Amino acid sequence: METKNLLQSRQHFEVLDGLRGLAAISIVIFHLYEFLIPDYTKSPIGHGYLAVDFFFCLSGFVIGYAYDERAPKLGLPVFFRNRLIRLHPMVIWGSVIGLAGYIWDPFIGAESVAGAGYGKILLAFLCSLLMLPYPWLPGRAEGLFPYNTPAWSLLMEYIINVFYGLVLLRLPRRWLLVMLGISTVWICAVARHRGWIITGWDAPTFADGFARVFFS
Template structure:
């Protein structure tokens, strides 16, 4: 997940609507995570396909990385590229790990932490800090990262960045298209054999995450390299509605097909639309803000979800009380993400950029 400010040669372009769509996707993930606790039957969850927001993130990431670095990798060098990516991504991996640890140890509605030895908790925490998959927490469905579940997609984001630096950035569009075709076949195969595209977050579904990012990252990269930017006047609101429709589409007997088609065609199309639409200065500022909050929100919200889940299973709130709890919780999580952004993430990244980077790099 990247804030979309790029520098190519001496010009800078800002795709404000894509920033805004990232924010919509992040907020949708948060709401989806609340709803999947309340509705264990996904077919009754109004935002039951919210998990597809991750595939949108992956597609957008391919576009972002291609636009930001395709013309600069040779001059920048692999070392500087990785330093820039670690500075952009990893501070919030660390913050999310600390929040995950605190909410695990001090959850007022669960005593699960007492069943873990100090050594096991330390290993869980270190693996979370270093993004080393460690799916051993049975009480947390064997998440790859039990202390901060969303880190699974950051693990695959790093893999995609590594592949880009060593392989993708060197390939012509012809060979990249060949890989894209392979990735498409893999995506459809995984969706068909598993019946869904929700995998990747647990030990049992580990490689499904690879299939999801392999396709979507390459799709986003090809959107950029093929100049598939569709000029339009839809603006942010219509673009946001079009994105949100993917998350609230109903489940059917062949949902694996509809999910795959959304990832295969619809998300690259939305990226092309978002990159090609323009908005007023006021909307640009709004999109910029929610785009900046999106990554902190994504990486800091899940500890609270475990607490909510334990509270919900204990007290079973219903009706207006439940609606109020969820609404207030979502607003508080957005506020926490904003505070983390301005007090921790942005100052730390500025410090690391000054200390670590040898060449001028973009705020990615």
């Protein structure tokens, strides 16, 4: 009964749902303009990718609000199970739809599918289900997750949730402020080096994703 009471939802912030919806729409429009206007400096929503960082920040607030006080009482197994139930259905659906999209994609061509072979196609699907990067599929070799490119952000969510449960929950506030300072320097260094922070989704910039999620 005590565990059940702890798992009961706290106050729901409807305004956050609205902000989440606006951010999702801006991401869709941003990627649409990638095809229409490849030059980001000329796109009317050229900074739309920052909605991903907003999602990370929003996730941090929601997790902290929901679990800062309850997680020590619930225990790590329950916390990790709740996060798995929350996140992984999207991973599975994205993998299934992405697999179908790859096999019948009219743009990458039948040659890419034939060149990949059933072995690589199935291995990439298995990796996608397990949230393991596989940036070697012909025709989709740019992203860490060839069947569902945005899944890189879910991988970062998994990593930061584990880090939250194992480390952040146990740290006093002054150390959280120190880590915030370090992550601020890190994200600024990434932005200066790359010229932007639309990174983390492919193999060459994979490490940048950690800077984005840790700062947010």
